[in-house]
Amino acid sequence: MRKRCLDMVYALAQRDDRVVFIGSDLSPGLLGEMKKAYPQRYFMEGVAEANIIGVAAGMAMEGLVPYVNTIATFITRRCYEQVALDLCLHDLPVRLIGNGGGYVYAPLGPTHQAIEDLAIMRALPNMTVTAVCDAEEMTRLMNASLDWPHPIYIRLAKGGDPIVSRPDKGFAIGKAIDMSEDAGNADALLVATGVATTAALEASKRLAEDGVRCRVLHVHTVKPLDSHAIVAAAREVRLVVTVEEHSVIGGLGSAVLEALADAGEAMPRVRRLGIGDEFAKHYGNQQKLMDVWGINAQGIAGAVTDGLARARQ
Amino acid sequence: MNDAIKSAYATDLGRVQDQPLDEGGRHLRRLIIRAIDKGKRGHIGPALSLVEIIRVLYDDVLRHRPAEPKWPDRDRFILSKGHGCLALYAVLADKGYFPVAELDRFCHFDSILGGHPEVVTPGVEACTGALGHGLPIGIGLALAARIQRRDSRVVVLMGDGEINEGSVWEAAACADKHRLGNLTAIIDYNKLQSAGSVFEIQNMEPLADKWASFGFQVLEANGHDVTDLRRTFAHAMALPPNQPRVIICHTVKGKGIPAAENNASWHHKAELSDDVRQAIGLAEKD
Numbered sequence: 010m011r012k013r014c015l016d017m018v019y020a021l022a023q024r025d026d027r028v029v030f031i032g033s034d035l036s037p038g039l040l041g042e043m044k045k046a047y048p049q050r051y052f053m054e055g056v057a058e059a060n061i062i063g064v065a066a067g068m069a070m071e072g073l074v075p076y077v078n079t080i081a082t083f084i085t086r087r088c089y090e091q092v093a094l095d096l097c098l099h100d101l102p103v104r105l106i107g108n109g110g111g112y113v114y115a116p117l118g119p120t121h122q123a124i125e126d127l128a129i130m131r132a133l134p135n136m137t138v139t140a141v142c143d144a145e146e147m148t149r150l151m152n153a154s155l156d157w158p159h160p161i162y163i164r165l166a167k168g169g170d171p172i173v174s175r176p177d178k179g180f181a182i183g184k185a186i187d188m189s190e191d192a193g194n195a196d197a198l199l200v201a202t203g204v205a206t207t208a209a210l211e212a213s214k215r216l217a218e219d220g221v222r223c224r225v226l227h228v229h230t231v232k233p234l235d236s237h238a239i240v241a242a243a244r245e246v247r248l249v250v251t252v253e254e255h256s257v258i259g260g261l262g263s264a265v266l267e268a269l270a271d272a273g274e275a276m277p278r279v280r281r282l283g284i285g286d287e288f289a290k291h292y293g294n295q296q297k298l299m300d301v302w303g304i305n306a307q308g309i310a311g312a313v314t315d316g317l318a319r320a321r322q
Numbered sequence: 323m324n325d326a327i328k329s330a331y332a333t334d335l336g337r338v339q340d341q342p343l344d345e346g347g348r349h350l351r352r353l354i355i356r357a358i359d360k361g362k363r364g365h366i367g368p369a370l371s372l373v374e375i376i377r378v379l380y381d382d383v384l385r386h387r388p389a390e391p392k393w394p395d396r397d398r399f400i401l402s403k404g405h406g407c408l409a410l411y412a413v414l415a416d417k418g419y420f421p422v423a424e425l426d427r428f429c430h431f432d433s434i435l436g437g438h439p440e441v442v443t444p445g446v447e448a449c450t451g452a453l454g455h456g457l458p459i460g461i462g463l464a465l466a467a468r469i470q471r472r473d474s475r476v477v478v479l480m481g482d483g484e485i486n487e488g489s490v491w492e493a494a495a496c497a498d499k500h501r502l503g504n505l506t507a508i509i510d511y512n513k514l515q516s517a518g519s520v521f522e523i524q525n526m527e528p529l530a531d532k533w534a535s536f537g538f539q540v541l542e543a544n545g546h547d548v549t550d551l552r553r554t555f556a557h558a559m560a561l562p563p564n565q566p567r568v569i570i571c572h573t574v575k576g577k578g579i580p581a582a583e584n585n586a587s588w589h590h591k592a593e594l595s596d597d598v599r600q601a602i603g604l605a606e607k608d
Contacts, residue, residue, distance in 0.1 A: 029469070049469050055499075057492035060458040064496065067462015070448070071470065090452055091489070095459060098449050099441065 011165045013144040014106055017151035018076045019043040022050060025155060029068055033061055033079035058088040065103045066095035074102050074155065080114070081107030081123035081164060085130060093133050096160040100135040103160050110140060110164035110203060111254030112289065112298040119288035123164070127202075128259025130162040131232045137182060138232040140164040140203035143172045146229060149180035157182055166204045167295060173207050174227075185235035187242070188225040189213070195224035197313045198242050198277075201252040202228045202261045205282075205304060209252050212309035221313060231261050236268035243269055248316040249279045252309055254299060257283040280316045282309060338572045339583070341546040347373055351578045353412035353425055358594060361428035363437070367588040368481065369408035371512040371545065371573035376401075376413045378551040379477060383559065388418040391444045397474055398463045400448050402456020403481035403510060404438040405590075410446070411435050419445035454487025456480060457507060461497050464505040475559070479508045483515030486524045491536070498537025503563030507538070510545065512575035514586050530570060538568045545571030 022028040022043055030040060031052045044051040054061050058079065065075040077084065084107045085092070096103050107126060114121035130138045137159050141150050154161055161182075178186045188210060189195070197216075201209040206227040213223035226242055228235065243249050249269070251262035262281030269276040284302050291298060299305055303312065343351070350373050358364035380386065384397040401410045408428070415422045420434065420443070427433040434443050438451030448459050460478035467474045480490065497505055509529070517523050526532065530540045539561050543554035551571070558567050575589075576582025579598055 052465075054496060055492075057489075057496065059454070059489035060461070060492035060496050063455055063458020063489070063493065064462040064465065066448075067459040067464075068466045068469075069462075070459070071463060071466035073466055073469065091455065091458070094449060094452055095455055 010141070010144045010147050010170055011108060011168050013147045014151060014163065014165060015040055015078065017148060021151065021155055022047055025074070026050075027072060027074045028155070029073050029075040031061055031065055031075055031077045033058055033077075033083065035078060058083050059091050062088045062091035062103075063095050066091075066099060066101055069101035069103050070099065074104070076104045076106060078106040079108065080121060081110050081126050082121055085123065085126045085162070089129060092130075092136075092160075097133045097135045100159055102158055104154055104163060105161065106163045106165060108165050110166060111284075112295045113165075113167045115289070115295045115298050116292045118292065122289055124284050124288075125256045125259065126162070126164060127231050127253070127255050127261065128263070131259065131264065135159050136232065137161040137230065138164075139182070139230050141174070141229045142204055142206040142227060143170045143174050145172050145176070146174035146180065149174075150182070150229065153180060153182050164203060170204050171207055173210055180229075183230045183233045183235060185238040186227040186229065187238075188227050189223070195222045195246050196317055197221065197223045197248040197250060198246045199223050199225045199250050199252060199309065199313070200228055200239060200261065200265050201225065202231055203254055205252040205254050208304065208306050209309055211306035212313065215306060215310050216313055221317065223313060228261060231264055234264050234268055236271070239265055239268050240272045240274075243277055244274070247277050247320045248313065249277050250282060250309060250312050250316060251279070252282045252304065254304055255283050256286065257281050258286055278316055278320050280312045282312055338544050338546055339574055341544060343546070343578055344548065346377065346548070347546070347578065350377060350409070350412045350416060353415060353422065354408045355594060355599060357408055357411065357425040357428035357435070358591065360426040361430070363429055363590070363592050364408050365405040365437075365589060366408070366579075366591045367514070367576040367582055367585070368403060368406040368510075368512075370577045370579065370582065371510050371575045372406045372409040372479070373412070373577070374546045374548055374551055375479065375508060375510065375571050375573070376409050378548055378555060380413050380417055382552050383555045384477065386445075388445070391419060395472060395474060398447050398460070398476045400450065400456040400460050400476070400478045401439055402450050402460075402478050403453065403484050404450030406479075406481070406510070407437070407439045410439060411443070414443070414445040417445075419443075453481070453484040454489035457490055457493035457497070460505055460507075461493055461500070461502060464497075464502045465500060467504055473504070475504050475506065477506045477508065479510060481515070482509055482511045482513060482520050482526065483523070485509065485526055486515075494533070494536040494538065497566040501564050502566045505566040506558055507533075507566065507568040509568065509570045510573055511570050512573040514575040514584060516586070516589050518586050533568045533570075537565060539565050540568055540570065542570045542572065545573035546577055
C-alpha cells in the first residue's frame with residue numbers, strides 16, 4: 010500500500026506539474042525516479058515536521074499540491090498545531106501520508122504506533138481523513154486526491170495487504186462502499202475502515218456459514234463520514250458492529266455513534282471493536298497486538314454472535 | 323549575558339529610544355489607537371514597535387498592488403508575530419487595501435479585522451497568531467516562487483519572543499539548505515516578551531551570530547528610523563541572491579506612548595486613558 014501510494018505520487022507528478030513530494034528523512038533512494046525526473050518538485054527534508062508542514066502550506070498557498078510523507082505518529086502528533094493552523098485553518102490541498110497506521114510498527118513500541126491519528130485528524134475542521142483497505146483502493150484514492158480542495162490525511166497500512174476492494178464498486182472520497190454480495194435481510198451491519206474491513210469480510214463469511222447474515226460497509230473516508238449510508242444501513246439491522254485498528258476514543262466507532270445519535274431515530278444496538286484506552290504493553294507483531302482487542306475475524310464474529318443474542322433478550 | 327553586551331544594549335536601546343517619530347509614524351499610531359478604542363482591546367505594545375518597519379516595507383520595499391491584493395507577481399509579506407497585527411492593519415488601511423473606517427470595527431463580531439491576522443483581510447497572506455509558523459510558511463512561498471519561476475520575494479517578520487520557538491530554527495536550517503535568496507526574515511527586537519525582559523525569560527544572544535551560523539546574511543537597523551530602515555532594506559535586497567538574509571531591527575516596545583515604552587504590562591490593553599490619547603495627538607475619544 011505504501012509503495013503504491015508513493016508510486017502514485019510520481020504518477021500524479023508526471024500528469025500534473027502542481028504535484029510536489031516532501032519527505033522527512035525517509036529511506037535512501039525513495040522515489041528516486043521522481044527525484045531524477047523532477048528535482049525541483051522533490052524534497053527530502055530533515056527531521057523537522059513542524060517546518061515541513063509549514064513549508065507545504067506555503068507551497069499550497071501558491072497553487073501547488075504537496076504530498077508530505079513520514080511516519081503517521083510524527084505527521085499527526087508532532088506537528089498538530091501546524092496541521093491545524095497552517096493546513097486546516099487555511100483549508101489548503103496538502104496531502105499527509107502517514108506510514109504505519111495503527112499497530113503496524115508493533116515491534117517499535119508506542120512511540121511509533123498511530124492509535125489515535127484518525128481521532129485527532131477528524132477533530133480538525135476542513136480535514137479529510139482516509140484509511141483505504143488495500144493497494145488497489147489506494148490507487149483510486151490517489152487519483153481522487155489530486156483535485157480534492159481540502160487537506161487530506163492518508164493512513165497507510167503495513168503493505169502486502171490482501172486485495173479485497175473491487176473496481177466495480179467505484180470510489181469517491183466521502184462515500185462508503187457496501188462490500189456485501191447480497192445486502193438484503195442482514196442481521197447485523199459491520200462498519201469498518203482500513204484493513205479492518207478485510208477482517209470484517211472474513212468474519213461475515215464465517216458467520217454466513219452459521220446462518221448469520223452480515224452487511225459490510227467499508228468506510229475508507231472517516232471524515233467526511235457517509236452518515237447517510239451508515240444510518241440507512243443501520244435501520245435495516247438489529248446490531249451494528251464497528252471495527253477499526255484505532256483507539257475506541259474518537260475514531261470510526263465514535264463517528265458512527267455520532268451519526269446514529271444525530272439521526273434522531275431509534276437505533277440498533279452498537280458494539281465497538283477497537284484499541285482500548287491504553288498504549289501497547291507488548292511488542293511482537295501487528296496481528297498479535299490487534300488480537301489483544303479482538304480486532305480479527307474471530308473477535309468480530311464473536312461480537313456479532315454475542316450482540317445478536319443480547320438483542321434478542 | 324556578560325556586562326559588556328548588556329551595556330551595549332543599554333546604549334543601543336537609548337539610541338532607538340530617542341528616535342523622534344515623524345508625522346507618518348504619528349498618523350499610523352493614531353490609527354492603531356483608534357482601533358483599540360473601538361475594539362476595546364488590542365496588543366498595543368507589540369504593534370507600536372512594528373510601525374516603522376511595516377510602513378517602510380509597504381512604502382519602499384515590497385512590490386504590491388492595494389487594488390489587486392492577489393496580484394501573482396507581488397512580493398509576499400507574512401507578519402509571523404500575529405499579535406502585532408494592528409500595525410499591519412493600520413498600514414494596509416492607509417494604503418487602501420480596505421477603508422480606514424474598518425479599523426473602527428476591530429474585533430467586532432462581523433469584522434474583517436480580528437485580534438490576529440487572517441486571510442479574510444485584504445492584503446493578509448497568512449493566518450498567524452500561534453508563534454513560529456511564519457518562517458516555515460515563508461519558505462514554502464519562496465520555494466514555490468522558485469518552482470514557478472516567479473521573482474517574488476518573501477519577507478517574514480518575527481518577534482524576539484517568538485524566536486524561542488523551535489520551529490523557527492527548523493525553518494532557519496531549511497532556508498539555508500535551499501539557499502533561499504528570495505527570503506528575508508526580520509526580527510522585531512524590542513527586548514521585551516510577554517513575561518518580561520528577553521534576557522531574563524529566554525536569552526537568545528548572541529542573536530546575530532546565531533542567524534549567521536544558520537547560514538543567513540545578517541544586517542541590523544534602528545527599527546524606528548525610517549531613513550535607516552530604507553537604507554538597510556535596500557542593502558539587504560541587493561545582497562547576493564544565494565543566501566537568505568535576516569534584518570535585526572532594534573525597537574522599543576510601546577514606541578510613541580511614553581507610559582507604554584519598555585513596559586511589559588502594555589503587551590495587551592483593554593482601555594486607554596485620555597492622557598495616552600493626548601500623548602499620541604488623539605485628543606479626545608471619537
